[in-house]
Amino acid sequence: MLAMPRNAVIGVDIGTSSSKGVLVGLDGTLIRSATREHTPARPGPGRFEMDASIWWREFIELARELAAADDTTVVAVGVSGMGPCVLLADERDTPLRPAVLYGVDTRSVHQIQRIEARLGADEIMRRGGSALTTQAAGPKIAWIAEEEPELYARARRLYMPSSWLVRQLTGDYVLDHHSASQCTPLYDTHTREWYAPWAADVAPGIELPPLRWPGEAAGTLTPEAARATGLPAGIPVTTGTVDAWAEALSVGAQNIGDLMLMYGTTMFLIHTVPEPLTSPSLWGTVGALPGTRNLAGGMATSGAVANWLRDLFADGDHARLTALAAESGPGANGLLMLPYFSGERTPIMDPDARGVIAGLTLSHTRGDLYRAALEATGFAVRQNIEVIEVVGGDIRRVVAVGGGTQGALWTQIVSDITGRPQELRAITIGAGYGDALLAAQLVGDASIEDWNPVRETVTPRAEHTGRYDELYTLYRRLYPDTAATVHALAALQER
Template sequence: MIYIGIDLGTSAVKLLAMDENGTILKTVSKEYPLFFPHPGWSEQNPEDWFTQSIEGMKELTEGIDRSKVAGIGFGGQMHGLVTLDENDKVIRPAILWNDGRSQKETEYLNNEIGKEKLSAYTANIAFAGFTAPKILWMKKNEPEKFAKIAKIMLPKDYLAYRLSGSFCTDVSDASGMLLLDVKNRCWSEEMLEICDVREEQLPKLYESWEVVGTLKSEVAKELGFSADVKVVAGAGDNAAAAVGTGTVGDGQCNISLGTSGTIFISSKNFGVDENNALHSFCHADGSYHLMGCMLSAASCNKWWAEEILHTRDFAAEQAPIEKLGENHVFFLPYLMGERSPHNNPDARGVFFGMSMDTTRADMTQAVLEGVAFGLRDSLEVARKLGIKIERTKICGGGAKSPLWKKIIANVMNLKVDVLEVEEGPSMGGAMLAAVGCGAYPDVETIGKKMAHVVDTVEPEEELVAKYEECYQRFRKLYPTLTPLF
């Protein structure tokens, strides 16, 4: 049988078809526009997601026996606010995860409702990207539109609704709304009251692999699929990517070096750190995860190389770097502010420690090391919770650099496992569909079967000791500079 994974990203929808053994048959990507109607705003038209997903599935299954398509699953951009009226018409463009308009509402939630209450209700505190502050913004600034809301949903759930008619979400994606009682995997009555939302306006909650329905007959006919094709709930993009990399079960770790950077730690047990420096969310495997999210990771290296050095030959810039753990230059990777663990939108990037003998290579090295140190800040929070991590998977564009993987392994003192195939959330979505269709008994089983490790970068004792000294210097810079930000 064939399983389709749909990764609803910010710039494009990426679709993947795989068989029950995990063999990838084909991938397709379809772009759609992003709108910035005011500075700091970021919106999309949900109709674009649907039309491009339909066109993408047609292209994806060209030359494939469409009668063998058994299930469709999702990974999707998190936190976005999609609102429908009683006639299922989209009320306003979707407000996306990277939209910053709700700063006042975020401050209201954190300061007037209070971080302690938010954490007790949802296991998290408010960020401008989360959904609840967006709802409050809409209530205050667009009261007529707010009054029309019949359904509130997340981006990927709009696709599931259009494909199957099921008004649904999964607990991993819902964890990023600031409306979910994460520990108990149910909507928080207190948060609904704070946001003036009724439970019937919110989707039914599912686990990520659960079947929410089958394709509508008209959709099945247009695609040439059977009307029995199952639609599963899917997961938020980071949880779906973690399924795709086999980061399932207790104590597994995945580091993503994408535009932003994440450290994702799966856990059988629910846990929250006292400062809410990490997100505490439900995982797509039925358990929980902690996640530290840096706003700038591989994008730091891209900025340094392309904007400052005016080159796109990243490998050539890294070639002269030899002496690891001995760099006297430090880089704070806060080019867009920072989320984990500092939650400071005013933080900024800083080079520190240059002298007359500082070279171009030293500064390139500092950028790579600064991102690694920033990720370690989140790892240290997890370690304080008693979570023991010895190894991690790695994915994302930055993970293509052998040097960066070596730096990560030694800064964090972790074995870094490199995967044969790294297709991100689309692969995870297809794997969740396979579980929902009964091809595998659970998410942990398929995750461990399909994530093939082809190389491991081992930390070196001498280098770990050198980087420990460097990290202790690095971690003093942010608190020292905070008053200046």
């Protein structure tokens, strides 16, 4: 007798450097995973873009590969993606230009200044939860309106990677509340609705999408999408959200006092708080679950610097470089790095910051450089944590997730530098797994504690505290000591 196929869900996340999909049983078992790599376009200094056709094409490829398992039946789909991004489409839902990506794209500095002059910086933070920075979607929309007015005149709808997938899969035009809360200044974090006066000011003519929570069903798979993807027509699709928030759900880091550290192309931090907290150095948002609030931070690069170093060395690969970095030892033999290779987001909020490597000698090795990059992430995490606590955050537990947790060295370095233990769950594959959890909750009961228990805890090593405290003091001094020089160099790079 043939065995009956078991029910499963698919989760797909559109990231900065790849799209990742997972096929997961309703009990949380990871059945299959797949990846498609891509590279954002960089049409100029400080500009990062991506064609939305990549998102849909890679979703189709991932869905067909994952659903090819003969012993499973896909019963729901969850989606997420990098954000906040700005994809503008016309009245027929045809994209008008490549999407402008999140805070790694720093083109909107002048628009920020003009919007603040009109609306007031303090009022923007009070209503929107965050200072206006190049992370926010609002100034990116304003940049397109000012710099490409003929194109903008045809714009009618706003999409992000997750909501674009939802549109292709279900035909529905929706966005989740969390993504909307990163559209500063278009969203009111107190009323949890679009704020019409500021939307009309910053994004005139755009029909902003109806809002739902990430785990709510956006709609069901259309027959056309079923033919394209090979998935069953009529199955529910989640509304979805920004990748970092799906990643937090994938490891259960959504309780009051939790701090998620996402080790990826960029480093992201999400702290769940009981009441709204604001800081000009962080982002105050609504959470992925109804009623939750977050204080969040994010670096512009982290794993991206490690990838850059790998690519510089002809025979470089991460496993080899990690082994060499471990031999280098704490302090990278006197090297110190500022990881601001694409500007920096929190807490310095400086799009014109640039990477600095201090202390180089002819005796330094590839392992020293790679170690300095990993330690730079640790110092940046420590600085973000300090800002979170200064404004009232209460970090009770740190949970790590993402591809960078696969090797023990990086997480150990961050714990040593911050003095914080980090929980690692059994599955740290990331946002796609969180997407799958939300999809499973559409069709039944699913709990992350049952799906993904704690596997180990990385504890700080006391013998390294003194060295890293000394280096952290130097790290904090290095940015202000070099800022004028790197700003001048950033200006030259714009020419």
